[in-house]
Amino acid sequence: MILFKNYYVVILLLLFTSHCFSQDSNDYYTTYDSIVNKVNLPVYNGILYQDLDYHAKDSSHPYFNENKYAEGSVYHINQWYNDLEIKYDLLRQVLVLSPPSSIKNIGIELNQENIKAFYIGSIKFVNLSNKFDSAKEKGYYRQDKISNQIDLFTHISKTSKEFIASRNVELKFYTSYNFILKKGGQYYTLNDKDDLLTALPHKKDQIDKLYKNRSKASHKNDLEFNLFLLKSLNL
Incomplete structure (x- = not known):
């Protein structure tokens, strides 16, 4: 997959410049420098994420927990990055990173191969894609530690279904789960x-x-x- 970090940075700074053109010059340059420094961190590396207008039914949405960015941390290529704004798209199974600015209509879709783990709030997710071949679902799993020897790993996904309402097409999202139990060094499917x-x-x-x-x-x-x-x- 080709990564578009430089392309993304150019777009972000152009949008930010347009957004902040009327701000006080000192505040503008201070914020501009802060954004450039943060975007240059290795974690800000991926493809542009398209935030679709789903016309969802009954306030359902495709994301984990809430339909908005949340404070989190990401373990990206052997290093933790904290105080990030992220959201987990369960329909497309991608982790999305918000740009470090007030512009919220674009995001960065992070490359799953580079992500070993992440936190959304206090909830931890780990990438089990390369752990074992028997997993029904590859990718990110929520990790809940039950004891020193027992962990529950949960793969969470969402599907959508179309409904016709007042001549409009609306979507409703449904959540499904697949479980793996880790006992010592052994993994068991838990269906x-x-x-x-x-x-x-x-x-x-x-x-x-x-x-x-x-x-x-x-x-x-x-x-x-x-x-x-x-x-x-x-x-």
Whole structure:
């Protein structure tokens, strides 16, 4: 994939110049220098991200958590970069970095091969593409540490469906999950109760009971249930 860092920097600075032309000159040059210095960091390297107008139904959207940039950190080519504005497009499975300015209608789509991990707020995602071949989904996985020996990895994706409303086409987005359990150095797919029993056979009685009572519990989705289940097992 060809990277367009220099091309992006030129576009960003042209947009910023147009946006700030009427500002006080001292403030302008101070901000200009700050943007140039930040954009020259290696993490600001990717292709232009097109933020599509989805005409979404019921306030649904294609992003992780919220439909806006959030404070985060990115581990890019062996170095952490903090205090970034990022968002994770779950429909296209790309991590998007906001430019270091007040111009928010463009973004940088980061090359997944260069990203080992990232945080959105306190939630960590790791790139498992090269970890093992048995993973149903490649790419970024949310990582939740259950204990010193147990980690739950969750691949989160979204799909869209079209609806016709008042002669307009609207989209609604649906979230799906795929799970991997790491126990020590072993990885297990975690799609159902049988998979969990394969990974944790010594917890069979507790697992049977938790699954039996699942309908009585209040969990919004499979991720919430799996986190509740694993933490209840006192691993």
